[in-house]
Amino acid sequence: MEILVCVKQVPDDSVKIGLNASGAPAIDGVTMVANAFDTYALEMATRLKEANEGTITVVAIGPEKAKDALKSCLAVGASKAYLVSNEGLENMDSLATSYVLSKAVSKIEELNGAKFDLVFCGKETTDCTTGMVGPELAERLGVGCVTGIVDISLKDGGISVKQETEEGYNTVETAIPAVVTVNKPEYDPRYPTMKSKMAARKIPIDVITGADLGLEADKTAPAVKVTALSEPPKKQAGVKINEKTFEDTMAKAMEVLKEAKVF
Amino acid sequence: MENCIFVVMETENGAVKNVGFEMITPAKEIAAAKNLKTVAVIIGNDVDEAAKQAGNYGADAVITVDAPAYKTYASDEYTSVLTTLAEKYKPEAIFIGATPNGKDLAPRVAVKLNTGCAADVTAMKLNDEGKIAFTCPVYGGTILAENVVETVPQMATVRGGAFKKAEPSETSVEIICEDEITLKAEDIKTKIVDVVKEISEAVNLEDADVIVAGGRGMGSPENFALVKELADLLGGVVGATRAPIESGWISRAHQIGQSGKIVAPKLYIACGISGATQHVTGMVGSDYIIAINKDEDAPIFDIANVGIVGNVLQVIPAMIEEIKKMRA
Numbered sequence: 001m002e003i004l005v006c007v008k009q010v011p012d013d014s015v016k017i018g019l020n021a022s023g024a025p026a027i028d029g030v031t032m033v034a035n036a037f038d039t040y041a042l043e044m045a046t047r048l049k050e051a052n053e054g055t056i057t058v059v060a061i062g063p064e065k066a067k068d069a070l071k072s073c074l075a076v077g078a079s080k081a082y083l084v085s086n087e088g089l090e091n092m093d094s095l096a097t098s099y100v101l102s103k104a105v106s107k108i109e110e111l112n113g114a115k116f117d118l119v120f121c122g123k124e125t126t127d128c129t130t131g132m133v134g135p136e137l138a139e140r141l142g143v144g145c146v147t148g149i150v151d152i153s154l155k156d157g158g159i160s161v162k163q164e165t166e167e168g169y170n171t172v173e174t175a176i177p178a179v180v181t182v183n184k185p186e187y188d189p190r191y192p193t194m195k196s197k198m199a200a201r202k203i204p205i206d207v208i209t210g211a212d213l214g215l216e217a218d219k220t221a222p223a224v225k226v227t228a229l230s231e232p233p234k235k236q237a238g239v240k241i242n243e244k245t246f247e248d249t250m251a252k253a254m255e256v257l258k259e260a261k262v263f
Numbered sequence: 264m265e266n267c268i269f270v271v272m273e274t275e276n277g278a279v280k281n282v283g284f285e286m287i288t289p290a291k292e293i294a295a296a297k298n299l300k301t302v303a304v305i306i307g308n309d310v311d312e313a314a315k316q317a318g319n320y321g322a323d324a325v326i327t328v329d330a331p332a333y334k335t336y337a338s339d340e341y342t343s344v345l346t347t348l349a350e351k352y353k354p355e356a357i358f359i360g361a362t363p364n365g366k367d368l369a370p371r372v373a374v375k376l377n378t379g380c381a382a383d384v385t386a387m388k389l390n391d392e393g394k395i396a397f398t399c400p401v402y403g404g405t406i407l408a409e410n411v412v413e414t415v416p417q418m419a420t421v422r423g424g425a426f427k428k429a430e431p432s433e434t435s436v437e438i439i440c441e442d443e444i445t446l447k448a449e450d451i452k453t454k455i456v457d458v459v460k461e462i463s464e465a466v467n468l469e470d471a472d473v474i475v476a477g478g479r480g481m482g483s484p485e486n487f488a489l490v491k492e493l494a495d496l497l498g499g500v501v502g503a504t505r506a507p508i509e510s511g512w513i514s515r516a517h518q519i520g521q522s523g524k525i526v527a528p529k530l531y532i533a534c535g536i537s538g539a540t541q542h543v544t545g546m547v548g549s550d551y552i553i554a555i556n557k558d559e560d561a562p563i564f565d566i567a568n569v570g571i572v573g574n575v576l577q578v579i580p581a582m583i584e585e586i587k588k589m590r591a
Binding site for chain 1: 275338339342362363364366367369370371373374375377378379380381382383390396400401402403404405406407408409410411412413414452453454455456457458459460461497509514515516521530540544547551552553559564565566567568569570571572573574577578581582585586589
């Protein structure tokens with residue numbers, strides 16, 4: 001089983017990101033990490049590989065620095081990694097990103113000498129949260145797609161997945177090749193060990209350029225343009241009640257709430 | 264039907280999800296300024312009532328594609344139907360609810376139509392060039408991006424609760440029934456073999472006047488019952504952050520925030536909720552916020568009208584007691 005996991009390097013999502021003095025997202029100095037949902041996708045792919053057999057390749061589109069995210073993936077299940085250099089591709093929207101990824105899939109298949117059976121993506125990224133790249137990639141590859149899955153197994157030469165819905169879940173079957181996007185499963189991604197980190201460091205990460213992919217310029221231009229950025233209006237804090245005893249706190253709280261005619 | 268905006272209504276057992284009706288409101292405003300028609304598109308089964316309702320909520324016309332094959336959302340089938348309708352009617356814009364199904368459908372149709380799609384829209388207006396400027400939260404909601412879709416149709420997925428649905432009024436509008444599209448076997452790539460509904464009750468957070476929401480700080484499913492008790496007492500609806508949902512204390516239908524609903528009730532009581540941006544963006548528009556948390560530095564207190572520093576397991580029962588006394 002040949003598996004590709006698409007990864008994006010994003011700013012650590014536990015850090016609150018506002019705008020800097022020039023009105024751009026203040027991400028300077030924020031640790032860059034592999035997108036959380038992509039790490040869930042990699043963990044799910046790794047478990048599938050371990051239960052069956054196969055090889056996991058990871059790919060990211062980004063600057064040279066994004067190799068760090070790929071290295072972290074090589075330490076927890078992936079055995080090959082490619083970086084698609086984003087030089088000249090910095091302002092892509094989801095539609096353009098899915099186009100470049102679809103071209104990268106063919107290129108990597110050529111380099112690996114094998115076709116992918118499954119492509120895993122995170123359900124969404126924690127920075128832009130569009131959740132569109134996975135299904136768009138599937139559409140471009142002309143293969144089946146299941147979004148927001150929390151479990152996967154092989155069945156009858158295809159796959160059977162558990163897909164979260166608003167009301168519960170669906171069991172969905174699809175032939176391979178296919179693209180799946182992964183939501184938070186019941187388990188957490190594994191941590192790398194010293195040994196796996198050392199081994200990962202030795203794996204070369206090949207860089208693929210836009211020129212290597214033979215991209216058409218009009219397809220890498222964003223259809224969705226960002227015309228302005230702002231921070232949401234701040235809300236004023238009201239009163240905080242923290243008296244010495246619980247009884248006093250409660251009494252004061254109820255007094256304030258009665259005064260405000262809340263109840 | 265040249266010159267229209269498509270508003271795609273998602274149905275569940277024939278009933279339209281709220282976000283569908285909500286999207287008619289901004290669609291009509293834009294349609295009025297651009298001399299367009301607001302057309303509700305309903306793909307489903309037994310959708311006559313839904314079509315009537317779409318008219319009542321303000322759609323100028325309704326297109327239905329009604330067949331047993333569309334009873335539940337099916338990715339390949341719905342993608343082909345919506346793409347076909349868009350190619351036939353050439354709408355200026357297509358709005359789809361940002362539900363799990365809507366977010367599955369929109370990107371696939373966007374690729375087929377080779378157009379851009381703004382995601383998770385919380386506000387929209389016409390800009391000076393006559394294009395729709397969509398507001399989309401990014402970085403967990405700490406930054407709002409204004410996005411313009413340069414291509415046509417201008418597609419967008421719209422967050423539930425971001426817009427208010429109109430007061431319904433009995434209106435008779437044109438209903439166009441389009442034929443089912445039978446896909447070739449090779450074009451049906453995914454097959455839903457089992458549907459499990461874990462939620463039996465309808466959860467209507469968008470229309471609630473009172474929401475009592477619980478977070479990780481509730482600690483256990485047993486303790487989470489206190490949230491429900493307080494909500495019931497106040498005639499409110501139960502909300503939750505992501506943690507209790509992932510822990511299985513309550514179903515996803517109750518989720519408020521970045522990956523759930525946007526709510527703006529008259530009263531919001533946050534119990535054991537720290538106030539992560541991802542949650543706050545979904546409820547900061549509430550008229551009056553009470554926060555209960557034992558950590559006095561919890562960020563939720565920064566947006567609360569009244570913050571009560573204390574253990575939720577003590578505060579909620581005491582509050583319930585007090586409210587009962589007041590009403591006695």
